[in-house]
Amino acid sequence: MGMAASQARYLGITARKINVEYEGQQVNQQRTALANESAGLFRRLLSLNSPTPPTQSEYYTDVYQYSDAATSDGKVTISSITPNEGTDPQTYTVITKYNEDVPQYNVSSNQSVYVNSTSSGNKIYLSNGNNYDLSNSITDLPQYMLDEFNKNPNLTYQNETTDQYYMFTNASNGSTYYINATKTGFDPTTAGSQNVDLLNVMTVEQETTKTINNATVGTSSSGLYNSISWTDEQGYQYNYNLSVAQEYDEQGYNDAMEQYNVDKANYEKEVADINAKTEELQETDRTLELRLKQLDTEQEALQTELDSVKKVIDTNVDNVFKTFQ
Numbered sequence: 001m002g003m004a005a006s007q008a009r010y011l012g013i014t015a016r017k018i019n020v021e022y023e024g025q026q027v028n029q030q031r032t033a034l035a036n037e038s039a040g041l042f043r044r045l046l047s048l049n050s051p052t053p054p055t056q057s058e059y060y061t062d063v064y065q066y067s068d069a070a071t072s073d074g075k076v077t078i079s080s081i082t083p084n085e086g087t088d089p090q091t092y093t094v095i096t097k098y099n100e101d102v103p104q105y106n107v108s109s110n111q112s113v114y115v116n117s118t119s120s121g122n123k124i125y126l127s128n129g130n131n132y133d134l135s136n137s138i139t140d141l142p143q144y145m146l147d148e149f150n151k152n153p154n155l156t157y158q159n160e161t162t163d164q165y166y167m168f169t170n171a172s173n174g175s176t177y178y179i180n181a182t183k184t185g186f187d188p189t190t191a192g193s194q195n196v197d198l199l200n201v202m203t204v205e206q207e208t209t210k211t212i213n214n215a216t217v218g219t220s221s222s223g224l225y226n227s228i229s230w231t232d233e234q235g236y237q238y239n240y241n242l243s244v245a246q247e248y249d250e251q252g253y254n255d256a257m258e259q260y261n262v263d264k265a266n267y268e269k270e271v272a273d274i275n276a277k278t279e280e281l282q283e284t285d286r287t288l289e290l291r292l293k294q295l296d297t298e299q300e301a302l303q304t305e306l307d308s309v310k311k312v313i314d315t316n317v318d319n320v321f322k323t324f325q
């Protein structure tokens with residue numbers, strides 16, 4: 001290789017070596033940026049607050065109660081006791097809540113029923129295939145029930161307390177049905193299909209609130225309320241002993257659990273997004289690391305070739321100058 005060719009080759013290798021070093025620096029800068037971004041994701045992961053599920057014990061509160069057989073479950077719960085200002089002796093406004101059985105009425109007109117008359121008693125079959133035992137005839141239905149019966153505009157008659165009625169009960173849901181035999185001609189002793197009007201009475205439990213404006217409340221030596229009394233508008237006196245019970249806020253717990261499930265899903269999605277982004281950064285870093293190794297290998301090869309060319313140049317210089325010695 002001639003002197004000029006060797007020098008040209010040397011310059012070319014040197015230029016390529018500089019380019020490789022520059023690209024290596026760029027790769028290192030990219031890896032540094034990835035490391036910073038990955039550290040940011042890790043700090044973001046550490047800052048996440050893992051949601052905690054609610055515990056049922058948090059939704060039990062102490063309440064005052066008293067017994068009352070007039071309610072469906074035999075108890076009344078006091079929601080609040082507020083002193084009335086300027087009263088002597090002191091009176092209180094008390095808000096109570098209790099469950100009561102409320103009748104619901106429904107009238108079905110011109111319903112086809114099937115009667116099966118047997119020696120063991122009469123049965124009535126409805127279109128749903130269920131059968132029920134018919135009662136003996138009754139004539140003492142209260143007027144308020146008949147008023148509900150008569151509200152149906154499809155009736156061609158008016159029910160009266162002197163009419164003869166039959167009833168049957170669906171034990172599975174507590175519904176009681178009434179048939180006016182006097183006005184419809186219903187005959188429980190005649191087997192076969194008959195068209196009748198049915199009054200369906202179903203009892204539904206519902207929560208009721210009541211405000212007592214002039215209650216007197218007794219207090220025990222420990223500071224707890226232990227009795228309540230008041231007089232209604234008709235002058236009737238009510239007196240009850242109070243007891244402390246725990247009330248469970250099921251709706252509050254269910255709402256909190258639903259919110260926890262939402263927060264948990266959001267948290268898990270956030271963690272999954274961070275992990276996916278971190279994996280993406282790690283994959284990019286592995287690619288850059290591989291490229292850096294390739295540059296290191298190329299750098300070593302260029303250095304070896306550069307050393308070899310330099311030896312050739314040095315030899316050429318020695319030969320040229322030795323010629324003139």
